[in-house]
Amino acid sequence: MNNNSITSDVLVVGGGLVGAAIAWGLLDRGLTVTVLDEGDIALRASRGNFGLVWVQSKGDKMHEYARWTRRSADLWPDFAEHLAEETGISPSYEKPGGLHFILSEEEDRRVHAQHQRMHNVNGERGYGAEMLDRRQLDELVPGLGPEVISGSYCKHDGHANPLLLLRALHRGLGLRGGRYIPDGRVETLERDGDGFRATTSHGSYLGGRIVLAAGHGNKVLGPMLGLDVPIHPEKGEILVTERVAPLLPMPTHVLRQTNEGTIMIGDSHENTGYSTDSVTPVMSGIAQYAIRCFPALRNLRVVRSWGAVRILSADGFPVYQQSTDFSGAYTINCHSGVTLAAAHAGPLARMIAEGEFEPEITAFSPRRFDHA
């Protein structure tokens, strides 16, 4: 066939946070890896997200997900340090804990009930989030608006710079001897001998195994290898302010101050297909809510905004799948690719390298939707 076929132990399709973290982890296990990544026109959640490494509220209806998230958060400090040492690029991870502001009695009851349901998700180690009253909040974060009545604080929450994280993973890939092919949009996938062939417009690549980590692209690629990928887009818009001296001591679900001093404001959930437009009514809604939480933001200018599309399954939990028809083919899809980066680079990469998903992640199989 094609004479520019290049062979690796594993082909990873997609070089976003998910593909890059897995590839970096696979390389650590001595496998040869090629990452094929589409160009700048692709939908790339990894370049447009909020940067939280977030544990609280994750996995209320699926405790395996709560545990997987927590496992990743527990691995993050070492992961961040290791990446920084190896690549010279720190993902600027910090773990001061995280806050969810509560502005109504109803929400207070809802979050409180969630804490009670989840208090035992990690057995002895607990859930890790607690309710704080307004007085306790004021000690933690001065300057909250009068409408904030309480908050939920979780010591396992933190945040990172997602662009530096991605950059570090890409550099790490190269340093570990991996091959990264930009502008490598995969058009077709097929079996080739014992392995797989991925064909791009400029040539084809062979791999013993293949991991589809192409975000929304997986929906199209998956079926070529017998993998049904039930994911849909959900837009989120983010605003960024000018840089200021330290103002927020910890990230919150709608606001966080970055390592550069800017404040990111976000958390919209829009059903607008694959559009990444940012639109004024949503942006002003985001800004208004943030000002209710933290009125000093009123004094800051917004310097940037954008929209990006989340990769979501119907229940919001990951879709990790091994193909039954094509053994050696995997697809990995999730929201919260920043949070899960440490789990993807560590335990998930190991499971893929060993060819066996452990019971703790088999719950993420899309078979859970079959009887829905």
Added chain:
Amino acid sequence: MPKRIDPDTETVTFTFEGQIIRARPGDTVASALAASGIRHLRDSAVSGEPRGIFCMMGACFDCLVEVNGQPNRQACMTPVSQDLAVNRQNGGVEVKV
């Protein structure tokens, strides 16, 4: 170091850190400062390291200065005018909570 091709057309003046800077009509604060050899416009809010112009087209926000008492103005997007008072920005702007 940037240099003017034709320096004699500088007819506008403003101050940077109190020093008088001569500029051409149509200059931005950033272009006039660059032509005067001034490259250090602010200190990073995080590391304290010096920052200056980078993109010269309003995209990078590296060129922030204080203009007439207002912080975080982009020098490359601020046209010069007679008697502007421009100052170097030291670290992050403090916002009162």
